[in-house]
Amino acid sequence: MQLAEHLGVIIKTPNEIEGLSKESSELLLNGEASTWSAVTLSLGDKHVVIYNPSHAKSRQSNDIMHELSHIIIGHQPQQMHSYELGLLLRHYNADQENEADWLAGTLLLPRDALVKIKFSKMDHDQAAKFYGTSKRLLDWRLNSTGVNSIYLKKMQPA
């Protein structure tokens, strides 16, 4: 992903982490596979985003973008847990989570894209596929940005 490269962030799946114990990677990929999205490990000012490849692609893009958003905003994690390999697992508070969700949605589906989708009467399933996001994210963005209501107002006969 170009944005990650630009930020100097490395993106990996648990399988690709050298030195992560077999038990941990099994747990992440099988045992706990449905319960986590993505985490960011920090070593000094280097960040590694580890995402869960067992989710749908559309969810992966949001999960990764969410983690990158924390880094872009410069969120200071509330707690740092030391983890294997002397890496630190970052934890955020609820406000920081909301901000990261918001920025991730904005980066994946900018307002211009939403206007284009709505006014070209693009099918929502197709649009979500085109932008590599979930339909749920698309619907949330259309509502939260007001693009839906602007469209409805414009379509009303005068």
Ligand SMILES: [Zn+2]
């Ligand atoms: Zn988060």
